[in-house]
Amino acid sequence: MALRPVMVNVKALDASAVGRFWAEALGWSAYSAGVTTYVGPPGGLVWPDPVVLGIDVVPVPEAKSAVKNRVHLDLATTSADHQTELIARLRSLGASPADVGQGDVPWTVLADPEGNEFCVLEPREIYRDTGPVAAVVVDCADPRAMARFWGEATDWTVHEVADDHASLRSAKGGGPYLEFLRTPDAKTVPDRLHLDLLPYPGDDQAAEVARLRALGAADLDIGQGDVAWTCLTDREGHEFCVLAQ
Numbered sequence: 001m002a003l004r005p006v007m008v009n010v011k012a013l014d015a016s017a018v019g020r021f022w023a024e025a026l027g028w029s030a031y032s033a034g035v036t037t038y039v040g041p042p043g044g045l046v047w048p049d050p051v052v053l054g055i056d057v058v059p060v061p062e063a064k065s066a067v068k069n070r071v072h073l074d075l076a077t078t079s080a081d082h083q084t085e086l087i088a089r090l091r092s093l094g095a096s097p098a099d100v101g102q103g104d105v106p107w108t109v110l111a112d113p114e115g116n117e118f119c120v121l122e123p124r125e126i127y128r129d130t131g132p133v134a135a136v137v138v139d140c141a142d143p144r145a146m147a148r149f150w151g152e153a154t155d156w157t158v159h160e161v162a163d164d165h166a167s168l169r170s171a172k173g174g175g176p177y178l179e180f181l182r183t184p185d186a187k188t189v190p191d192r193l194h195l196d197l198l199p200y201p202g203d204d205q206a207a208e209v210a211r212l213r214a215l216g217a218a219d220l221d222i223g224q225g226d227v228a229w230t231c232l233t234d235r236e237g238h239e240f241c242v243l244a245q
Helices: 016-027 080-095 143-153 205-215
Strands: 003-012 029-031 037-040 054-059 071-075 108-111 117-120 133-140 156-161 166-168 176-184 194-201 230-233 239-242
Touching: 003 016, 003 080, 016 037, 016 054, 071 108, 071 176, 080 230, 108 194, 117 166, 133 143, 143 156, 143 166, 143 205, 205 230, 205 239
Parallel strands: 003 054, 071 117, 133 176, 194 239
Antiparallel strands: 003 194, 029 037, 037 054, 071 133, 108 117, 156 166, 166 176, 230 239
């Protein structure tokens, strides 16, 4: 048994506007069949997408806090010119510069229209085939432990593990990496972004949730009530959901 990461859940005051921003930012399409806005590759809605992680923007009544998000997206570029052009285009779409203490680095930190930080990376060979999203990056205290948990929780393969960094990626290749970066700050507020996981056809959602609890996941009550998905936290308190098939 294993679970598939299928999308990044983003909370927003204006889900439609934030969804449109990310669709235009990534060159994807926004689909609003219900209260959420799903952002995925153009050409018609395919869910779950077999390669990419979609972005599901969910309306919430609370604005983002002033605290830096502990989960963010890194965007890939193919050349220095592409990086410059992408940053300019993102600024024209409503992104703004963000200072998270990064100092003098080759990547650029921006925030989406509701303040969610993300990075536009300089060209890196490792991200040449990821598509527009290079990585989903998670701040944590122990990248090794997080890689063990998420490597067992999902069907993704652990690629690199060190004291300050760990990464996973779909065993099928393509699509973004899931990266864990060691940071000194502790988690103090709920994540504005989190991963949604989906069982494979024929697998039992309840059994998968029980397996995750055995790995160290904890139940999470955010007032979701009687819903088809299960809310959990990983070993460092990062929220995620296990969806129904």
